[in-house]
Amino acid sequence: MDVAEEIRRLEEEIRRTPYNKATEHHIGRLKAKLARLREEAEKQRRKKSGEAYAIKKEGDATVVLVGYPSVGKSTLLNALTGAKSEVADYAFTTLKPTPGMLEYKGAKIQIIDVPGVIEGASQGRGRGREILSAIRVADLIVIVADVFNVHTIDLVKKELYNAGFRLNEKKPEVYIKKTVTGGINVKTTVKLSLSEETIKSILREYKIHSGEVLIREDVTIDRLIDAILGNRVYVPAITVVNKIDLYPEAEIPKDAIPISAEKRINLDKLVEEIYRKLEFIRVYLKPPGGKVEEEPMILRRGAKVEDVCKRLHRDMVENFKYAKVWGKSVKFDGQRVGLDHVLEDGDIVTIYAK
The missing domain is CATH 3.10.20.30 (Beta-grasp domain)
Known part of the structure; x- marks a missing residue:
């Protein structure tokens, strides 16, 4: 069984296994093994891959517009910065990262429009891995959908998560110091939902057999794995729904900002939120x-x-x-x-x- 088949097998077993105290230890090991195999597969891919997208950071902060093709990212970039990103009614108009500069309250904010991210991007569809790798430089991600495809917000968030992005989250308060001998010693400042047995089995999956582990939050299996891997991108994010002028009655998620890039509706509100999220x-x-x-x-x-x-x-x-x-x-x-x-x-x- 190759790595891809083993990954699919583990994903299916995790989906089939109900989570409770009795299965916690088993699911913890499965998720740890799955994350490790995904990391190995990504390292192999990087060795074989050729051309990659690159973003050169400029200004005081870099904001990346991420979303499905044809949701209006290029129009939004042009409206915010005066850039001249190509706009058309067909998918994949943007073929490489396109930058612009927004100046607001004395801050120079670089806005980047990248090629569309589609379902399966984190597995390589539509050059998704290259795109997702390039946007790791972002100080803020703006997820863009349009009123006719609001469902793509969750799809994009899923691809970002699978690529190692943790939106609007802080790093896990888990500190691991490896030692040569002495076994695994787990110390905590809070009451944990996970058993010590589960924590140790996950650590052993990553060949950590001895070390001091300090946990300062009620960590989940996923956040413990993130802490062990140490390569996750913790970045703030904003969600916007574009083209509201075409369908004012559309149901907009509560945490999303409704805009029209073409008609410049609510752009002032979006710019203010970008500035606030960047914490200048x-x-x-x-x-x-x-x-x-x-x-x-x-x-x-x-x-x-x-x-x-x-x-x-x-x-x-x-x-x-x-x-x-x-x-x-x-x-x-x-x-x-x-x-x-x-x-x-x-x-x-x-x-x-x-």
Whole structure:
């Protein structure tokens, strides 16, 4: 039995097996083995694959428009950025990633239109693997459907999930430190639904037979596997339903923004939501002995002093001595900090270099 057949067999067995306490251990092992085989199959595919799509990141953040063909992604890109992506009434008009730049509240937001993602894309249909691999650079994914094909939202989300994307999720609070001997020692700060036996059997499926495991959430089988693999993409996402001008009575999911890219309906609401989801912060630079610059540097929440240095000059990190910070992120104004200091919105930063 080859890898593809074994994957299908495991998927079918998981579908047939009801989940309960009695089957938890068995399902845990099946899911762990399935995820491992999928990883092996993907590695083999990458070795054999030729041309791939590539996205060059520019601006302060990168947003990728993802959806079925002919839902209006190209029209939306053009409406948001003034780009000239080809628009037509037939499928697969976009044959490679097409970029545009949206400027909003001082932030330069790169918007990318990629070829359509169809059912089976994560298995390679329609060059789906290349497309899904390329969008791993996204800081935000906008899933686009139209009023006549709202069902494609769930299909696209499924393909993204199968390709390793975890939309609007945080990384699992699971920390694994492998050791040479001593077996698996599981420690937790919360009450777990999974049994320790199930957790250990999943770890062993990935050849982890000794190690310290700290779990700080009531982790599921799937999130435990994600933590072990460590290659999932945790990215915020927005869902939009396009062409509402053609079918105003359409039933729109509660969490989706109804728009018309062509008629520019609700685009202001979408842009504001993109800005909010990207969690920008403004950091003001103050040269040593100088005045605070009026124009802020736009960064993402969680940015550190090191990120400021990288934006200023490629050698700044190597020549860094210390920084002084005024603002919410420090205990007192003018506090000395290092490269790993996390900044807050409105902070003022002075960099001292060698």
